[in-house]
Amino acid sequence: MKPITINDLCITFGAVQVLHNISLDVKAGECFGLVGESGSGKSTILRCISRLNDSWTGDVRIGDSAVRDMEVSDRCRMMQMVFQDPYGSLHPRHSIRTTLEEGLRINKLDDREGRMIRAMRDVGLPVEFLDRYPHQLSGGQRQRVAIARALILEPDVLLLDEPTSALDVSVQAEVLNLLVRLQKEKGFTYLMVSHDLAVVDHMCDRFAIMQHGRVVEVLPREAITQGGATQTYAQDLIGASLEYEHAI
Amino acid sequence: MDPILDIRNLSIRYQGSAEPAVRNVSFTLGRERLGIVGESGSGKSTVGRAIMRLLDTAELTADKMTFEEVDLLNASERQMLKVRGQRMSMILQDPKFSLNPIQRCGHQIAEAYRTHVRCTKAEARQRAVEMLEQVHIRDPERVYDMYPHEVSGGMGQRVMIAMMLLTSPDLVIADEPTSALDVTIRLQVLRILDGLVRDKGIGLVMISHDLNLVRAFCDRVLIMYAGRLVETLDAKHLDRAQHPYTQGLLAAQPRIGGPRGPLSVLDRQDSWLNAQGEVA
Numbered sequence: 001m002k003p004i005t006i007n008d009l010c011i012t013f014g015a016v017q018v019l020h021n022i023s024l025d026v027k028a029g030e031c032f033g034l035v036g037e038s039g040s041g042k043s044t045i046l047r048c049i050s051r052l053n054d055s056w057t058g059d060v061r062i063g064d065s066a067v068r069d070m071e072v073s074d075r076c077r078m079m080q081m082v083f084q085d086p087y088g089s090l091h092p093r094h095s096i097r098t099t100l101e102e103g104l105r106i107n108k109l110d111d112r113e114g115r116m117i118r119a120m121r122d123v124g125l126p127v128e129f130l131d132r133y134p135h136q137l138s139g140g141q142r143q144r145v146a147i148a149r150a151l152i153l154e155p156d157v158l159l160l161d162e163p164t165s166a167l168d169v170s171v172q173a174e175v176l177n178l179l180v181r182l183q184k185e186k187g188f189t190y191l192m193v194s195h196d197l198a199v200v201d202h203m204c205d206r207f208a209i210m211q212h213g214r215v216v217e218v219l220p221r222e223a224i225t226q227g228g229a230t231q232t233y234a235q236d237l238i239g240a241s242l243e244y245e246h247a248i
Numbered sequence: 249m250d251p252i253l254d255i256r257n258l259s260i261r262y263q264g265s266a267e268p269a270v271r272n273v274s275f276t277l278g279r280e281r282l283g284i285v286g287e288s289g290s291g292k293s294t295v296g297r298a299i300m301r302l303l304d305t306a307e308l309t310a311d312k313m314t315f316e317e318v319d320l321l322n323a324s325e326r327q328m329l330k331v332r333g334q335r336m337s338m339i340l341q342d343p344k345f346s347l348n349p350i351q352r353c354g355h356q357i358a359e360a361y362r363t364h365v366r367c368t369k370a371e372a373r374q375r376a377v378e379m380l381e382q383v384h385i386r387d388p389e390r391v392y393d394m395y396p397h398e399v400s401g402g403m404g405q406r407v408m409i410a411m412m413l414l415t416s417p418d419l420v421i422a423d424e425p426t427s428a429l430d431v432t433i434r435l436q437v438l439r440i441l442d443g444l445v446r447d448k449g450i451g452l453v454m455i456s457h458d459l460n461l462v463r464a465f466c467d468r469v470l471i472m473y474a475g476r477l478v479e480t481l482d483a484k485h486l487d488r489a490q491h492p493y494t495q496g497l498l499a500a501q502p503r504i505g506g507p508r509g510p511l512s513v514l515d516r517q518d519s520w521l522n523a524q525g526e527v528a
Binding site: 241 | 287288401430431432434435457459460496497500501502503504505506508510511512513514
């Protein structure tokens with residue numbers, strides 16, 4: 001279990017500053033949510049942490065080590081990302097076996113077959129699915145493969161970018177249950193982007209509300225139902241979500 | 249009161265597929281708000297498109313499919329051109345893709361109006377600006393001259409609503425009208441649509457995957473599963489759903505303030521594929 005510490009993270013795309021001095025502390029083993037409207041920079045934070053975007057300034061640490069100073073292989077072993085769209089994030093011409101094996105091969109891990117079988121079991125897919133291709137799986141099954149691909153490298157931190165928003169509620173329930181179970185079993189630290197406060201309320205211990213590339217407020221989960229947001233935008237967002245839910 | 253829409257045993261099969269995408273769907277629509285709910289691939293959007301007769305390659309069969317006095321099964325395309333956009337119109341999911349990116353918003357609204365109503369350009373502009381005001385756009389003259397990329401998602405969707413309601417249709421089909429929008433503006437857009445639909449007495453078919461949304465904004469709900477109608481319910485009695493699929497969908501939804509135990513998961517039964525919802 002490792003904490004994530006973000007200090008003064010800024011990034012500029014062209015003339016636009018997309019993230020303004022983001023500072024967040026995610027505790028070890030915590031599920032931390034990022035919410036906000038589209039374009040508020042939630043996903044960009046994950047992309048900065050994972051260094052898919054690398055033109056940022058500031059300091060991001062996982063445990064004691066700065067992500068900038070880590071070797072690529074160490075970084076990949078320490079954190080993995082699950083993307084929003086399971087249709088777009090798996091290679092269409094690679095079988096599930098190829099997809100899962102690639103990370104093991106690159107990281108020179110032994111017992112590849114055993115690890116793949118365990119990963120498939122962990123995400124609740126039949127082992128025979130290793131020889132299938134993504135188009136032979138449903139959306140929920142694909143997202144399970146994406147999760148298996150992330151956890152097969154035994155990371156400490158999982159970055160989840162709207163892991164269920166492309167899925168139906170019925171399938172979303174399966175994937176959320178899976179994520180909760182894996183966190184209990186393996187002690188992952190989750191940093192999860194979501195636009196759905198109900199999902200955040202179900203999964204997260206704390207969450208940050210973002211607007212225009214700034215963190216407006218960091219709140220515990222209870223703040224959704226019991227109030228406690230002090231910033232206007234945070235109150236508006238929670239209010240709108242509660243109203244939308246036709247509260248309780 | 250005569251129904252606006254009367255559909256009996258509608259089946260739709262896409263070209264090149266052995267199985268029909270929709271089978272034996274029957275319902276009627278009066279001046280009310282009807283929700284169609286189901287998972288992706290359940291055929292709900294296909295039904296919406298079939299009503300608009302937008303599926304030119306698919307094979308449509310039905311015992312009856314009428315919109316007011318128009319027989320949708322046998323109407324010629326020439327007849328449909330008069331109906332579509334004037335007497336029935338459709339609001340699509342994402343304004344980013346459904347507005348023409350190289351034409352000004354207002355121009356597109358005026359064009360839609362002039363396609364169906366004989367009038368001068370100045371008149372059409374006037375009507376378009378009024379309509380923009382009705383969808384609560386604060387500075388309609390300015391928005392009239394903006395391009396779609398210059399407006400936000402919520403505003404784009406209101407432009408779509410303005411365009412679709414300007415010809416005073418009797419039937420509006422809204423296909424996931426707010427799923428591309430942020431939760432903060434979703435309600436606002438829905439309320440505007442709802443207000444106009446009620447004021448003008450329009451029949452609304454709201455296609456959505458979101459049970460909460462139809463609960464709040466519809467009178468009646470059809471539940472679809474794998475191309476079949478499994479249940480028809482009054483929106484306010486959604487909690488009393490009988491079919492295990494509907495119950496499963498309701499239970500799978502995480503709720504704010506809900507218990508954090510594992511969410512219940514659908515246990516899909518083959519018998520659901522034989523089930524027939526009663527004719528609404």
